[in-house]
Structures are given as C-alpha cells and as structure tokens.
Amino acid sequence: MSINLDQIKAEISDVGLKATHQRIVIYDYLMKSKTHPTVDRIYDDVKNHIPSVSVATIYRVLEDFVTAGLIYKVATREGTMRYDANTAPHNHIYCTNTQDIIDYNDQELNDLIANFLSKKKIKNFKISDIKLQINGEKLDPDDSVSIN
Amino acid sequence: MSINLDQIKAEISDVGLKATHQRIVIYDYLMKSKTHPTVDRIYDDVKNHIPSVSVATIYRVLEDFVTAGLIYKVATREGTMRYDANTAPHNHIYCTNTQDIIDYNDQELNDLIANFLSKKKIKNFKISDIKLQINGEKLDPDDSVSIN
C-alpha cells in the first residue's frame, strides 16, 4: 500500500460510493498501475489480495468509478477496454504491436491543440475533452518508450 | 449505386481480394456512409441488398478490408467498433450523448500536430499515425455539427 489508505477511502467516499474492501483494493491498484490494464489483468491481480473476488464485481466497480469520474476508460483498436486512474488531461502513445499504452504528458501540445480549436467554430457542439492518440510501434518491444 | 461499380471492383481486386457480390455491396455501402456504422448497422443495411447474407461474412469482410487498408476501424468509448471508408488522414468529433462520429478534416491541424511531434524525440518508437478525438456533446442532438 503505497498511497495513503485514508486518502483512497476519502476519494471513493467523496464521489458518493461506499468505501468497500473491493473498491479500495481496485482503486489502489489502478493508482499504482502505469500499464492501463484490461479487466482480465485487474481481475487476476486483485485476486491476489482478495481471492474470493468475483469478476462481476470488477466490471461493476470499474464502471462505477468511470461514471463517478474517478478513472478513465480507454478503448483500443483491438476493442478491449483499458482503465486509467490518471484523470489529468494527457495523451496516449499506443504500440500496435505490443498493445502497450504509454502516457504522453505535454502541456505545450495540449495548449497548442486547445488554442487552435478555440479559434475554429464548431457549430452545435460543446467540447468536453480532446484526446490525441499517437499510434505506431516500439522499435525494441522489450525496451521502454521515453520522451525527450 | 452512386459510385462506379467497376471502380469498386477494381479497388477490391487491387488489394488482392476477390470482388465478390458481398464485398462489393459492403464496400459500396461504406463508401456512401457518413455515419461510421457499427457491424449491426452494416449487417441490417446489407441484408436489404443481399437477404441471405450471413453476419459472419460481415465480420470477415470488414476485417479483410481493414487488414488490406481499404477501410479503418474505430473503437468508441462504448466499446463498439465503427467502420470508416475514409482512409485519408482526418480526425473525429465524437458526441458522447448520441454516439455520432463526425469527420473533422483540417490539414492545418494535422500539420500543426505532426510538426510539433517531429520536433520532440520519442525514443524507441516509430509513429505510424496520429489521431485526434474531439469529445463532447451536440447542443441539439437532432441537428448536425458543422465546422466554420
């Protein structure tokens, strides 16, 4: 447990959800995860902490978190859903080979796009967020991707 | 049949696929479609032309087209796959309320992002394409979204 337990409980309670053991473990796991895990991956890892956990609970809790805005859900080109506890605006680098999703934080780029679009008039539409997905392939699948 | 039949056949043949009736009808339908339809929608509409068509054929043909680069596959936040015969680089406006996907073509924006990223060094990664998704809501769900 790297992140403060009381803080996790508070964050769950603050969005109007009961801070159950399952929710605490799942949220803690997502907060620590950098890999944007699938439901299956989350299920397997949560089972190490709560062997009796049901897969239905994983689906339910994740959906509750998404609805509450605690986490984001990301659809990949492969059709599998991935979950991300990083709710700050950021973009994703996606490796079409390994299916790795790597966070790409760049305030300058965010601003550049936001400024550009604010000058355009998109009629009958209210923008809530803008996501850039950088697709491609890792040159060495075993090595990590780094920026600058 | 708005687009020339011979041209459709040629495009299918050119990527090494047999120009079957099913493929011709599906490709023609996608070329004319502006809505980025789901598999179900494509199936229903193709059945009007080929009542005996099998849903497995729809899945297979779409996947064949994607692999061949004739069409694109787009995953939405809802987890459903949508298909797009517009293979030119372009971005999407997505209404989280109606699930409408609207093409957003803007060469200036494409260049802006491409130029910005070319200056950044992303180590161990080769970019193949860059997709911007503009999420939000239509103000009037029954009206269309237009740019400029």
Added chain:
DNA sequence: TATTAAATAAGAATAATTATCATTTAGGAA
C-alpha cells in the same frame, strides 16, 4: 465452359459483458 482456390451461409463454439438474487457488509443511528 470447366476447374479450383477462395469465399460464403448457417449455425456451433467461444469470449466478453451484464443480469439475477441470496448473502454479506459499510456506515449511520441508537
């Protein structure tokens, strides 16, 4: 027109997700 490899239709099999419901639990009240 005949040949043949490839594609299709139909439906079974599998995988992913959601629903149901009896049991358990978190959090507030006493």
Added chain:
DNA sequence: TTCCTAAATGATAATTATTCTTATTTAATA
C-alpha cells in the same frame, strides 16, 4: 458498541459479440 438497512458482493445464469467449422457456392482464369 451493537443494531439496522440500503447498498455491495459472489456465484452463476443469461445475454451479447465475435470467431470458428464445414458443406456449399462462386469468382477468376485457363
């Protein structure tokens, strides 16, 4: 602290989405 109750969970059935299998059909070309 214990009791109470609405909400959450676990187990599993049901549903939905997708893929696979195989006998039949068809496009392409000789």
